[in-house]
Amino acid sequence: MSKFPNKSPFKVPKGYFEDFDSRLIQKIKNTSEKNGFIVPNGYFQRVEKDILNKVKYPNHHTATLGSALWKIASIIVLMFLFYYNEQSMVNQNEFAEFYIEDYLTFNTTYEIADHSDYSFENSNFSNSYESVSIDDTIELRLYGESPTNLNLFDDE
């Protein structure tokens, strides 16, 4: 046996052990393309549906009879409200006019002046005679007062 050296007769290619690790990893990579991970059967078809169901697309639906009726009803309601509002505005204006007329008819100028902050002393009353009611002039004449510029009865 001594004439057989204990040196192994087998040889390896040059640099075999140097890049052994890389080749081993490469082999692992080649034997399992997906590195061992797998998915349930039909998973990718199911997940596609799941994803598409999760996403809410904006509505671009065609008009249905129901939605058209709702739109018409809404327009009628809006038109009614608009008309009603207009009517009540007219009534309010009429009421305001009536109130002012009544106020001027049944109150004397002095009373009107008392109700307001308007001061005769500080105002040019004579230049605003158009605002004096007929009753005021009668009253003024009864009490012998003769405001010089109140010429309402000059023609009499």
Added chain:
Amino acid sequence: MESQNQFLKALTSKETQEVAFKKLVVDYKERLYWHIRKILIDHDDADDALQNTFVKVYENIGKFKGNSSIYTWMYKIATNEALNLLGKKSKQLGISNEEWVEKKTDLLESDVYFDGDAMLIKLQKAIASLPEKQRIVFNMRYYEEMKYEKMSEILGTSVGALKASYHHAMTKIKNIINE
């Protein structure tokens, strides 16, 4: 780029977006799934993250500027979604992300959605032992064969740093396998 612009228009137009988005899902679901799966290990978690990714893509498509390819942008969202889910899961258990991944990898032998021999499990355990960033870089480069420039866009890390990460990861994995 022109075709991408046209596709983006289709994705943002009310009339065409449903069809365009479906095409996006059909074209990219598998690639994004495998990227996410390697980060999260577990199929159910990967499924959650994948669906969230596409929902985010749909919700934010109007904000996409088109500076990169839509695939790169989606890849970025997928990576963030996977890492967010990983963060949530590990936080629930009061452990680090790395510990969570190692825990999941330890269960691979009994995982019905894993079909690998002892050597593959050893490789996965070696990958799981890497720090988070190195693990992601290793998977993207080694399995997906992604270019460093593209990885740099997705991960927001310089090409040099990515090369270094990959080199460190590869060295560690070789050492673990040879043990």
